[in-house]
Amino acid sequence: MAKSCGIHIGQRRFAIVVLDGSAKKNKVVFQREGDIPPGEDPILATAQGLKEASKGVKVPGENIGLAVDSGLAAYRTLNLPFDDKAKIEDVVKFEVESQLPQWDIDEVIVDFLTLSSTPGVESNLLITAVPKDRLEARIRACERAGLEPYEAELDTTALFNAAEQVGLLGEDGAQVLVHVGDASTSVVVVDGGRLHAMRSVHSGAEPLVAAAPPPPSDDEEEDGAELPPEPEIDPAALAQRRAESASRLRRELARTLSAANTDNPVEGIFVTGLQLPELFDGPILDVEIRPFDGLPGEGDDVGECAVAYGAALRRLGGGSLKGTLRREELRYTGKFERLELPLAVLCLLLVMSLWVHLTIVNRQILWRGEGDLDRGQRGDLQIWLEASNAYMLPSAEDDYPGVLTVPPEEIAAYCQAAASGSDLDRTKMQELRNIERLLTIELDEVNRELGRTSEVEHPQSALEALTTVLELVNGMGDEIGRVGLRQLASNTAQTKAGSEAYVQVKMDMDFFAEADLAATRHYNNFANALEDQPWCRKFERKQTKVLDGGGGIYVDGLTIEVDTTRIERDDDEQEQGQ
C-alpha cells in the first residue's frame, strides 16, 4: 500500500494529512493542523512548525503534495483557438502577460486549468498565476522540514479533488465549495461535475484585529497581496472581526452565486476549513449553506484538513484537476537531478583526464618502443635494435667487419626488416628475440655440421686409443726397456645400443733385453701398467716366446680394450674431445 502526504500552508496555519491506500480506497493515517509559529524568518518559522507536526511521518518524496493558499494567486480566464496542451503550454504565459500588469511575467508561475474545450477548435482556460518568490518560500519551508513536495497546487484545486472524492459533485447540479482559511477563503464553483470558476476572498476565520489594514478593493483581492505578520489579538475585537469576516464572506458568496451563471441549479454551498459559525446564518440567495463533510479523518471528519487531504489524494493518483505550479526553476528536482550537472561535469572531466592519460601513454609507448620512423624519431628499443645490428653486421660504408663477418642471408635480411619497422607482427623486443632465435638456429645448424652437438654420440677414436697405449709404452722408460713394434692395429668396436663402447688395440711387440728373464719382467711391467690404467677396459696376458738367438721375447696379437672416455685430459683436450 502506498502512502502519500498532503500539506496545506495558509497565511498563518498549516495542515498535514497522510493517506495510506490507493486513489479509490484510502484512509487517513496521520492528520495535524497548527499555527505557524511567529518568527522573523517566515520560511524558518513555517519549517519549524511543519517539522514538529510531522515527526514520524515517512513518505517518499514523490508522494508529497503541497497546496498553497489561493490568496497568493491571481485568476484569469483565457480563450485560445486550439486545445492542444503542448501548444497551450508554449503560449499561455505570453497570452496572459497583458492581463497581469501588476507582475513581471518572468516573476510568476502561470498554470492553467481547462474549463471547456472544443477539440481542435478552441479552449476556455482558467489561468492561475502565483508569484515565484512566495511559492518558493513555501516550498523551501517544506524542504527544510524534510517534506519537499513533488508538486504544488492551489488549495482550490485540492478542494475540488477532495469534494470529487466524496461524491459531492453531481453531474446534474452545481455546487459552491468554500474553504475558510485563516486569512483568506477559497471559493470553487462546480457545474455538472466540472470546474466552473475559482476565486479567493481575502477574509478568513482569523482576521487581523489590531492595526487592521483597510479592506482591499476587489482587484487587490484577486492579486494575492501578502498579509503582514500577526499582531497581538484582543478576544473581543477578534469576535467582532470574525463576525465582520463572516458577513463579508456571505456578501462575497452572494456575489459569486449571482455571477456564476451555471448551466445547472446550485445545489448548495459546502463549507470546510476553520470554523466560522456566523457564516451559516441562513441561505444565501436561496442556496443552502452547509458543512462540507464526509471526508475520512482521524476523528469523524478531516476538519480543516480537507485541502491537505485533496493534495495527498492527488499524490495517490486521484483527483481530476491537475494543478502544476512547480514549473521552470521551481520544478521538482530529485537528488539525482540536483547532482546531474555536477555529475555531468565530473564525467566530462573523467573522459578528458582519461583522454589525456591515453595520449601521454601513447606518447610514452612511442618513446619506449619503435618511435615514429617516418619522422626520424626513434624509440628506446628501436635504438637498442639498431645498435645491436650495427655492432653485429658488417658495414662496407664504415669499413666495419662486424661481429658476424659473413652473416647468413636470412639473418641479415631480417635484421634490416626489423630495423626498418617492416615486421608488423612483432614488438621490438620480439624482434630482438627473433634475431636471437635465428642466430641460435643457425648456430645449432653449423655446430651440427661441425659435429659439436651432443645429440649424437660420436664413436670412440681409434687414433686416441692407440696413441694413449703408445704414450704409456713411451713413458715407462727403463721399466719396459727396448721394445719393437711389428704391427699395429686399432679398431673402434661396433657395439650395440646401450652397451659400453671401446676401442680394441692390437699389437705385435718385441721386448729386447740381455736376458730373457729381464725381457719377461719388462713385459710383466707393461702388462701391470696397462691393468692399472682406468681407460684399460680389458687386457689378456699372452704367452710370450723367446726370440730366436735370445736377447728378448716377443708377443703377437697383444690385445687391449681401451675406453677413451676414461682417459684423463687437460681442459683443452677435453673441449676438443667433445
Next chain:
Amino acid sequence: MRFFRSLNFPRAMILGSLIGAAIIGYLAYQRTAELKQLETDLKDAPFVVKSIQMKAKQLDDALKAANREGLSSGQDDPEYYIRQRAQVENVGIGQVDINPSKSSPAKDVEDLKFKIRPTERSTRFLRGSIANFLYKLEQDSRRVKVTSIKIDPIDKLKPGEISDDYWTFEAELTSRRKVEG
C-alpha cells in the same frame, strides 16, 4: 522511450561521457599494460642484445671453423676434406683411395665411413707422416673420428727383426650424424 524523453543535456552528457570513459578507459588500460611491458622489455634489452652479440660471435667462430674444415656451404664434401689433409705440410701422404660406405649403428643414426688407403700400395711412409695425417683428420673436424687404423711395416718383419721405419697403412674415418626419422 521514457528514457529518451527525460534525456536532457546533462544526462546526455553523463551518458555520453560514461560510454566514452568506458571506451577510453579500456584503451588506456590496454595501452598502459603495453607500456608496462615495454618498460620491462627495456630493462631486459641490454641482456638480450648481449646474448645476440655472444651468439653472433659464436656463430662467426663456428662459420669460420666450418670454412677451415672445408665444410662450409658448397664444400660439404668429406672426400675433399680427406684428400686435402693428406697433402698438407708434414703429412705428404699424397694420393689416397677413399672407399665410402654407410651403416646405421642405431635408430635415426647414420655412420658415413671412408676407408682410406694409399693409392700406390707400395708407397712407403714414415711413422710421423702417418701419425700426422691421422691427427690432422681428427683435429680439423669435430664431426669425424678415426675409427680404424692398421699400420704395417712395408716389409714384413720377423720377431726380433729391426724395421727400417717405413710403413704402410689403412685407416677408416667415420662421420656420425643424426638422420631425421
